[in-house]
Every structure is written in C-alpha cells, then in structure tokens.
Amino acid sequence: MTLKKLTLPELLKxxxxxxxxxxxxxxxxxxxxxxxxxxxxxxxxxxxxxHLGVKKGDKVAILSANxxxxxxxxxxxxNIGAIAVPVLPGxxxxxxxxxxxxxxxxxxxxxxxxxxxLEGVKTPFLKHKILINNFSTIPEGCYQPEDLDKxxxxxxxxxxxxxxxxxxxxxxxxxxxxxSGTTGFSKGVVLTHKNLxxxxxxxxxxxxxxxxxxxxxxxxxxxxxxxxxxxxxxLMYGAQVYYLDRVPTPKLLVPAMQxxxxxxxxxxxxxxxxxxxxxxxxxxxxxxxxxxLYQFAPARKLFNRLAGKKLMETFGGELKFFGIGGSxxxxxxxxxxxxxxxxxxxxxxxxxxxxxxxxxxxxxxxxQGVGPAMEGVQIKINEPDKTGQGEIWIKGPHVMKGYYxxxxxTQEVFSEDGWFKTGDxxxxxxxxxxxxxxxxxxxxxxxxxxxxxxxxxxxIINNFRFVNESLVVESKxxxxxxxxxxxxxxxxxxxxIKSQAGNYKTAINDYIExxxxxxxxxxxxxxxxxxxxxxxxxxxxxxxxxPTHKIKRFLYNNINxx
Numbered sequence: 001m002t003l004k005k006l007t008l009p010e011l012l013k014x015x016x017x018x019x020x021x022x023x024x025x026x027x028x029x030x031x032x033x034x035x036x037x038x039x040x041x042x043x044x045x046x047x048x049x050x051h052l053g054v055k056k057g058d059k060v061a062i063l064s065a066n067x068x069x070x071x072x073x074x075x076x077x078x079n080i081g082a083i084a085v086p087v088l089p090g091x092x093x094x095x096x097x098x099x100x101x102x103x104x105x106x107x108x109x110x111x112x113x114x115x116x117x118l119e120g121v122k123t124p125f126l127k128h129k130i131l132i133n134n135f136s137t138i139p140e141g142c143y144q145p146e147d148l149d150k151x152x153x154x155x156x157x158x159x160x161x162x163x164x165x166x167x168x169x170x171x172x173x174x175x176x177x178x179x180s181g182t183t184g185f186s187k188g189v190v191l192t193h194k195n196l197x198x199x200x201x202x203x204x205x206x207x208x209x210x211x212x213x214x215x216x217x218x219x220x221x222x223x224x225x226x227x228x229x230x231x232x233x234x235l236m237y238g239a240q241v242y243y244l245d246r247v248p249t250p251k252l253l254v255p256a257m258q259x260x261x262x263x264x265x266x267x268x269x270x271x272x273x274x275x276x277x278x279x280x281x282x283x284x285x286x287x288x289x290x291x292x293l294y295q296f297a298p299a300r301k302l303f304n305r306l307a308g309k310k311l312m313e314t315f316g317g318e319l320k321f322f323g324i325g326g327s328x329x330x331x332x333x334x335x336x337x338x339x340x341x342x343x344x345x346x347x348x349x350x351x352x353x354x355x356x357x358x359x360x361x362x363x364x365x366x367x368q369g370v371g372p373a374m375e376g377v378q379i380k381i382n383e384p385d386k387t388g389q390g391e392i393w394i395k396g397p398h399v400m401k402g403y404y405x406x407x408x409x410t411q412e413v414f415s416e417d418g419w420f421k422t423g424d425x426x427x428x429x430x431x432x433x434x435x436x437x438x439x440x441x442x443x444x445x446x447x448x449x450x451x452x453x454x455x456x457x458x459x460i461i462n463n464f465r466f467v468n469e470s471l472v473v474e475s476k477x478x479x480x481x482x483x484x485x486x487x488x489x490x491x492x493x494x495x496x497i498k499s500q501a502g503n504y505k506t507a508i509n510d511y512i513e514x515x516x517x518x519x520x521x522x523x524x525x526x527x528x529x530x531x532x533x534x535x536x537x538x539x540x541x542x543x544x545x546x547p548t549h550k551i552k553r554f555l556y557n558n559i560n561x562x
Contacts (some may be wrong), residue, residue: 001201001236006170007193010080010202011236012042019238022211025068028242028256031292033068035238038075038493045076046136052107052128053464056166058079059103062222063087063096063113064117064132066243070221071231073109073132074487075333078193081166084175086222089114090547091178095186097121102405103188110138112148132153142228165488170194176404177224179351188404189351191224198376199354199398200232205375207321207345207361208263213239216262218248218271220547224355225325229347230266237374239264254314261316268326269333270549273462276333280307285465308340312522321345321362325355327550328436328455330367332463338367346370349377349438350422352413353377354398358434369435370426382418389427389437393419425453442553450530454481456464457533460526464519470541471551475561478534480557483519484542485512512538535561 001011013036016039024038033041060077064070077084084101087096100108101123110118122440129138129410131148135155139279141150174193178186206388215234219226234241242260244252257265284294284303294300312319335345343362348370349355358379360371373379375395384390399420402410413421425437437453444452456471461470461481466489471482494504494511516536524532537559543551 001204003197005168005193006197006201007168007172008075008166008174008197008232010076010117010338011197011232012039012079015235019211022238022241024235025071025241027068027245027259029245031068036365037076038068038072040160041078041157042075043161044070044157046079047159047161047164048135048155049076049107049141050164052117052286054080054082054107056168057173057242058082058107059085059102059105059120061085061087061105061108062132063089063108063114064221065089065113065247066217066219066221067111067133067245068225068241068243069109069132069135071235071241074227074231078168079166079170079173081138081164081171081172084513086175086177088178088220088222088547090220091117093117093120093351095178098124099186099188100126103178112145115145116143116146144272145273145283154333166192170197173401177222177351185405187409190401191196191354192401195226195398195400196224196232196353199356200228200236202374202376202398203229203233204237206356206359207217209233209239211235211237211252213237213263213320214260215239215264215266216257216260217240217241217243217266218253218425219268223326224232224351225347225349226266229323229353229356230264234378239444257314257316261318263318264321264323265315265321266323266325268549269324269329272322272324272337273330275311276336280311280336283307283309301361304339305341307336308342311342312342317345318383320328323347325349325359328368328438328459330459330462334367338365344395348434350424351418352400352422353394353396353402357394357396357398358561360433366433369429369433371434372432373434382419383528384419384427387427390426391427391435391440392434394422394423394425395419444472446530452531455528457481457523457531460521460523464494464522466515467519469551471539471543471553471556472533473553473559475558475559478561479532479534480537480559480561481519481533482537482559484539486516488514537561 003014016035022035024033025036026033027252048335060082062073064312074084086103096117104125107126107128109130112133131138134153136151136153137432170193173190174196175191176188214427215230217230221227244256307398322344324344345362346365347356347359349357356374357377358370358373365370380393381390382393383562426434428434438455442454446452457472458470466486468484473480493509520536545551
C-alpha cells in the first residue's frame, strides 16, 4: 500500500477513494455503511469538533464499547490534527479522573453503558460530553442509560463541508494511550501517526488482507492490538469490519460468526483457553475410558482434528487468521490448536510498539514461540545469558515517542542508542524465531540465586482439572500458588461421589483439600527443583484484572502466610 504520508487522514482518504463502494464498519445485526459513508460521517464529526473549538493538538477521549462510531470518531479527531485518548472500558472512576486530567482532555465521546463512569469526574479541561452511540450532546448530570435514551441526536452526519487545511505530519501525535499495567501505574503512551500507520501496513507482510476479508471485532478498540490490527489494517486494504451491539458472550458470538463467516478474528489467550477447557476438553474426559484414550497420542490427535473441524464450523467455516496476543498462550491449548489444524497465529508487541513487533501467520507457528521480527523491525536480546536469554530490546518506526509528561520514565526505557527496553525476557532459536519467557519484574529470585518464572509454573497449574486461573508469588521465602478453582465443576463432582448421609459443605471442603494436595504433587513433579511449590492457597474470588484481562499482580504481592 503506497501512501503519500503515513498519517491517519491520508490512510482514510486513500481507502475511501479506492474502495468507496465497499462495505466498511458495520454492526453484525444491521448496517450497510460503505467506505464513502464512512468518509462523510468522519468529516461531519470533524466539523462538529471544530465547531466546539477543538484545534490541532487538543485531546479528545473515547470511552466506548466497540461499534462503527468508535472508528468514525478516531478518524474525525485525526482529521483536524487533534489527539485521540482512547480509554479502556474497565478503568475505575479514579483512574478515569486521573487520565482525563493528566491528558487535559477537552471533549469525551462515551457510550451508553459507560457514561455512568463519568459521574463525579470533574477536571478544569473537560468541556463537552458526547454520546457516541448516536452522536448526541450529553447535558450535565445525564449519566444513566434510561436518561441517555431520551436524548435526541443533535450532531449532523451530513455536514460534509470540506475541512480547513491543517498540516498533519507523520511525526505528529495521533494517540495517547494509557496502559492498564499489572503494576498498578497507568502510563500515557505517546504514538505518532507514523507509528500506527506504519505498523498497520507492516502487519500485511505477515498476513495479507484484501477486499474479500471480513473482520469480527471483539477486543476493546482502545487497545492498540485491536485498533491497529482490527481497524487500521482492514481499512487500509478495503476489508469489512463487523461489531456486536452488546458484550460479546458465547451466546451472541456463535450466531454472529455464522452470519458474518469472518476470515479474521483477533483474540487474547483467555478466550480460546476458555473454549478449550469448557467445551472441548470435557467431551474427551467425561468418562474414565475416554480420558485414558485421550492420553494416548494417536487417539488424542485424531480427536483434536475432529474437534478442530467442529470449531471451524462454529467460527463460520471461512476463518483464515485467528490472532492471539496480549499474553502467553497455554501450552496444552496450543498443542490442541496445532493438532486441530486451527488457523491460529501468535503475535508479540506492546502498546509502546503500536503494538506488533514479531509474529507469524498460521502456517509459521511453532509450539510456545512467537516467530521472527516483523519486516522492518529490529529486535535484539540484550546481554543474553549462557542459554541465549535476556531482555528483549526493539527498534523501528513503530516505537513510541515516549510517555506523556514523564521524561524521566521515558529515559529509563530507552538505551542511549535508541533501543526500547521492553522488560520482557526472551530468546531467539537457530531459525531467528523469538520466544518469550516472562516479565523481568515478575521473575522471582530463588534462595540460591536461581531465576524462577512464575508464568511457567502458572501454565502448568492452569492445566490441572478444575483450575480456572492461578498466580504464583513469593512470600516469606516460600513459593506460593494462589489458585482459583471452578467451583461449579467441583460441586458437580462432589454431587456424584458424596454419600447421601454426608454433610454437603464438609464434602466440598474435603474435596477441595484433596484437589489441593493432588495439584501440589502434579505441579512439583513437572518443574525443576528450585521452582517447586511450598504452599497452595485457594483464591475464593476471581483475581482482579486489568481491562485487557491480565491479573493485577501488584494486588497479591503481599499475601500473609503462617
């Protein structure tokens, strides 16, 4: 794709001219918006922002569920040289207040069910609130869905008056994205037009996309993963993008996939892991003889291949690329996907790298690895140890300018010669393919100086039956596993085996203790000597997570044990 300038306005102008009659951004249930319709609505919203006094360099926030109007708003902001501040749904009111104030946001577009998050949020900068669902002005104090439903759209979508000439350059800031880090500290990542557009274009070197492609968007568009790969990439090449009009539950997803028959879906490991554990695995382990047969490799491969065909049908039958990113995919689940011949693909990157930096298409995947650096990206392992492992450093046109208003923090993450220090540990194999080991900050130093990687132990724990999720921490010199069991499945099991005379609550507690002991032995038989657990604790409630479904580790670092 040849663009005069690597900017969002240039991308939109080029695509809307070239693919004007193609379908663009639409809901699954309804809508036939073309690229020409998209362009007209972008210009209309841009004109309204100008009417509100928004000028080049001003910040405009988007706090919204996925929908066509999200992309329209982002491009409208970009077309007048303003800066988008995408906010992940899931930030609490305090975090939202801090972001809007820190970024000096003047206008916010918010969706119907998220507007209540704005109640009580006040900054000296925020002047206008707009309901993104139908582009209507939100009056002060109107935050509840039933009140918002009464608002009459008052922003024209037919104001196609040519926009005034504004010089928008590749190195101008396009977005400030506040990361939902597991450390508890949100940082504003400053990304330029070139960062985003270049990264979207380079993704095409991994997986070619054309006008026949249909994307189903289910991850938050405020995340660079979905925004770059799920919005900018398809628009650049004339593809269609579809959105659900409600939260993407399995009940809604299946009929949507049958209707759209997507060729591309972007996901995080949690989604496919949940499908495997709740729908695939129970069919092969429902009885003792099936469970034993499934452990026999030739039988397992056959069963997985049959399950893969069924899974493809569930996804609409035309899937070419099921992207998985955000965190490491469980090894057992990945083995299933490989044996099922499911077209999964692994990517690696960070918000700070717009995000894609390394990865492979379905044909290039390999077990528990990522793939080569993306074309045009430099990746090196800094100060590798004797095994070739070290911190991953990245260079390229997709690397951020820095952290907004945080020059000291920016300086910390860049080397003197311009390499971005990711904080991730990894290594390359002989074929130049990258694998990720874990985060430097989560690494635990053993009593004899050994490096212990909690993510690897958690991967083993999460493969144990009845385990939903886990967290491995160090406390008082002990390696402790905090485990959240699937209580619904545990209770079903207890109902099968308990005597009628027995106390049900006691039976549940006894069974949990049995599972803890079995889990303890299961894990310790599969890890090296210095990574063995000393204690297993039951986490009764699900772990608190970031908006991108990562456990907030910092909340659990100071557990008290006897």
